[in-house]
Amino acid sequence: MSTNEASELKREIGVFGGISIIGGIMIGAGIFYIGSYVLMRVGMNIGLALICWLIGGLISLMGGLCYAELGSMMPKAGGATVYLNEAYHPIVGFMSGMSSCLLAGPGSIAGLSIALIASFRTFTTISDVGLKALAVMLIVFLTVCNCYGVKKASVLQNVSMVAKLVPILLIMISALFMGNIFPDVSLSTVNEAAQSTGRSVIGMIAFAVVATLWAYDGWQNLNALAEEIKEPQRNLPLSLAIGIGGVIILYMLFNFSIFRVLPMEDIKNMIAKGDYYLGTEVARRIFGNTGAVIVVIGMILAIFGSLNGLILSGPRVYYALAKEGHFFKMFLNVHPVYKVPTNAIIAQGIVSITLVLSRNLEQLATLVVFTGMIFKLLTILSVVVFRKKYPNMERPYKVIAYPVTVIITSLVFLGLILNNLAKDPVNSILSCAVQIFAVALYMYFDRKIKKEKMNEEI
Numbered sequence: 001m002s003t004n005e006a007s008e009l010k011r012e013i014g015v016f017g018g019i020s021i022i023g024g025i026m027i028g029a030g031i032f033y034i035g036s037y038v039l040m041r042v043g044m045n046i047g048l049a050l051i052c053w054l055i056g057g058l059i060s061l062m063g064g065l066c067y068a069e070l071g072s073m074m075p076k077a078g079g080a081t082v083y084l085n086e087a088y089h090p091i092v093g094f095m096s097g098m099s100s101c102l103l104a105g106p107g108s109i110a111g112l113s114i115a116l117i118a119s120f121r122t123f124t125t126i127s128d129v130g131l132k133a134l135a136v137m138l139i140v141f142l143t144v145c146n147c148y149g150v151k152k153a154s155v156l157q158n159v160s161m162v163a164k165l166v167p168i169l170l171i172m173i174s175a176l177f178m179g180n181i182f183p184d185v186s187l188s189t190v191n192e193a194a195q196s197t198g199r200s201v202i203g204m205i206a207f208a209v210v211a212t213l214w215a216y217d218g219w220q221n222l223n224a225l226a227e228e229i230k231e232p233q234r235n236l237p238l239s240l241a242i243g244i245g246g247v248i249i250l251y252m253l254f255n256f257s258i259f260r261v262l263p264m265e266d267i268k269n270m271i272a273k274g275d276y277y278l279g280t281e282v283a284r285r286i287f288g289n290t291g292a293v294i295v296v297i298g299m300i301l302a303i304f305g306s307l308n309g310l311i312l313s314g315p316r317v318y319y320a321l322a323k324e325g326h327f328f329k330m331f332l333n334v335h336p337v338y339k340v341p342t343n344a345i346i347a348q349g350i351v352s353i354t355l356v357l358s359r360n361l362e363q364l365a366t367l368v369v370f371t372g373m374i375f376k377l378l379t380i381l382s383v384v385v386f387r388k389k390y391p392n393m394e395r396p397y398k399v400i401a402y403p404v405t406v407i408i409t410s411l412v413f414l415g416l417i418l419n420n421l422a423k424d425p426v427n428s429i430l431s432c433a434v435q436i437f438a439v440a441l442y443m444y445f446d447r448k449i450k451k452e453k454m455n456e457e458i
Contacts, residue, residue, distance in 0.1 A: 011227070011229060011230045011232075013225060013229045013230065013235075014229075014230050014235065015235045015238055015239055015242070017229075018222055018225075018229060018235060018238075018239025018240075018243065019239050019242050019246070021222055021225065021239075021243075021309050021313065022218070022219055022221075022222050022239060022240065022244065022247070023165075023243050023247060023305075024305035024308065024309040025218035025219075025221050025305070025306045025309035025310060025313075026215075026216060026218040026219060026243070026244075026247045026306075027168070027247060027250070027302055027305065027306070028112070028215075028218075028305075028306040030214065030215040031168065031250075031251065031302065032277050032278075032279040032280065032298070032299055033277050034211055034212070034214065034215045035049070035053075035254075035258060035278055035279075036267075036270075036271050036276035037208075037211040037276070038052055038053065038208045038211045038212055038255075039267065040271060041197065041204060041207045041211060042193055042197075042204055042205070042208045043192070043194060043195075043196040044193065044264065044267070044268060045187070045189055045190060045193040046183050046184060046264070047184070047186055048187060048193065048204075048205065049208065050185060050252060050255065050256060051205070052208040052209050053212050053248075053251055053252050053255055054248070054252060055205070055212070056209045056212025056215070057216060057244070057247070057248030057251065058248070059213065059216075059408070059409060059412050060216040060217075060244055060247075060248075061241070061244045061245060061248065062399075062405045062408060062409045063219065063220070063380055063409045063413075064220075064240040064241070064243075064244045065237070065240065065399045065400060065405065066379075066380045066383045066399050066405065066406060067079075067080075067219070067220055067222075067223050068237035068240045068241065068399070069383055069395060069398055070083045070223070070382065070383060070386070071223045071226050071232065071236040071237070071240075072232065072233045072234075072236055072237055072395065072396040073386065073394070073395055073396075074086070074226075075226040075227060075229065075232035075233065075236065076226055076227050079220065079221070079223030079226065079316070079317070079320075080093075080096050080100075080220065080223065080224075080375055080376070080379040081094070081096050081097040081100070081317055081320050081321065081324075083382050083386075084096050084375065084379060084382060085324060086382075086386070087378075087381075087385040087386060087389070088378070088382070088385070090324060090442075091439065091442050092378065093324070094321060094324070094326050094327075094441075095375075095435050095438040095439065095442075096375040096378070097317050097318075097320065097321045097438075098321075098434060098441065099371040099375060099434055099438070100314065101317055101318055101347075101348070101351070102351060102434055103371055103431060104371065104372045105310060105313075105317065105348060105352075106314070106348055106352040106354075107352075107355055107359075107364045108310050108364075109310050109311060109352040109355075110135070110139075110352045110356040110359065110364055111364040112303050112306055112307040113135035113136075113138045113307060113356060114131065114132070114135045114356060115303055116135070116138065116300060116303040116304060116307065117134045117135050118131060119299050119300050119303065120300075132356055132357060135356050136353050136357070138307070139311075139352050139353055139356065140353075142308050142311045143311060143345055143346065143348070143349035145308075146308075146311050146312055146315075146345050147338065147340060148338055148340075164298060164301030164304070164305050167294045167295065167297050167298030167301070168250070168298050171254075171257070171279060171282060171283050171286070171291075171294065171295065171298070172250075172253055172254045172257045174286050174287075175258065175261045175282050175286060176253070176257045176260055178286055179257065179259075180260075181259065181260050181261065181262075181263060182260075183256070183259035183260065183264075206415065210415075210416060210419065215251065216244075216247065216248075216251070218306065218309070219243065220376060220379075221309065221310065221313040221314075222236065222239060222240060222313070223236070224313045224314070224316040224317055224320075225312070225313050225316055227316070233397070234396065236397075237397040254279070257282070258279060261285055261286065262281060262282060262285075266281075277295070279295055280292055280295040283295045311345070311348070311349075314348050315340075315341050315344035315345040315347075315348050316341065316344070317344075318331040318341060318343075318344030318347060318348065319331055319332065319334075319341040319344050322344075326441075326446060327441075330343045331343050331344045331347065370421070370428045370432075371432070371434065371435070373413055373416050373417045374417060376413055377410055377413040377414060377417065380406055380409050381410055383399060383402070383406050384403060384406055387402070
């Protein structure tokens with residue numbers, strides 16, 4: 001497949017495409033089980049659980065609006081890498097980019113591919129070896145699809161987005177109207193709930209919000225495609241606001257619909273037995289055994305959409321690093337016909353397959369989370385940096401309620417970083433090892449660039 005270094009990325013993603021990418025990544029299998037963790041962390045208080053879902057959604061929305069300001073200012077491929085380069089130092093952006101290239105992007109792709117194939121174990125027996133082999137094949141298939149142009153990949157994302165919403169909405173709407181339970185959403189038992197968890201009310205809420213943020217994660221990936229979005233100054237903020245806002249509404253209604261069907265005693269018994277898939281039980285009670293099949297189909301489609309969205313957005317970080325000059329020039333190449341960074345797409349696929357073969361799902365999740373939070377925090381803080389550094393730069397969109405929005409969102413992500421470091425210091429430090437490698441690689445390319453400039457002068 002020939003490439004042309006002089007080619008440019010093509011703007012082919014509209015507002016609906018942007019919304020589909022955000023929703024496709026955010027709405028994963030977590031919608032079916034994370035609600036159980038939120039309930040446990042608030043002492044089984046339904047009203048407080050719903051409030052935590054709202055708080056987590058609003059935090060994600062505030063983070064998305066910060067990214068919207070940055071993306072509308074600098075609509076370039078690479079997203080956070082570009083902003084960190086300009087706000088702090090190119091080495092910070094490079095470290096972020098390397099984390100995306102080696103951990104966050106491929107790690108998430110590897111984890112989702114394993115999770116998707118594992119969903120089929122409801123219908124048939126799949127060995128661990130077979131599971132990984134099928135996961136590799138899935139990554140190869142979607143990698144090839146994305147090599148044939150962002151428009152085709154975006155269409156695939158749109159179709160999977162709509163397809164996976166059908167079973168989710170079917171379960172949710174049926175439960176809302178066919179359920180005969182009126183759940184107690186009052187907060188009268190909050191103090192008792194806090195005592196049962198051994199935490200203060202504030203601590204209990206914070207712990208539960210962390211769980212919701214894992215479900216909401218993924219909104220930041222759209223900025224990596226800014227150079228391929230039509231009218232990015234308008235469509236990027238619009239896609240982020242509508243996409244994240246829509247997911248907030250969906251998550252809250254879906255979780256409320258569960259409480260319309262399942263009595264609290266049944267929920268407690270399920271969780272006590274280690275069965276966290278409350279949505280599956282709701283579907284079974286409404287539709288019988290067919291309901292369980294519907295949920296599994298919904299899970300598969302949800303994961304597929306997230307997986308394709310990550311494979312679509314990730315390679316643009318490779319492209320951005322190469323364009324900046326401190327990475328291999330082969331990743332700067334864009335296919336002359338399909339207008340996509342083919343080499344970067346293939347490289348991402350190779351790294352993802354390597355992680356599938358070498359890590360399990362839990363290890364992948366741990367490696368992805370820690371460094372992602374660090375750079376998300378730095379990216380959000382760069383809104384403040386740019387306001388001070390470039391006060392006169394054109395900002396087609398400005399984050400609302402500045403600087404309160406930035407401060408609140410930054411404090412939340414700082415708390416997540418400290419929490420992860422305390423809970424799993426070994427894997428957190430292991431994730432940081434990638435940053436050491438990134439610094440060494442940056443210094444290598446920096447010396448190479450300086451040497452080339454010196455030779456030119458001679």
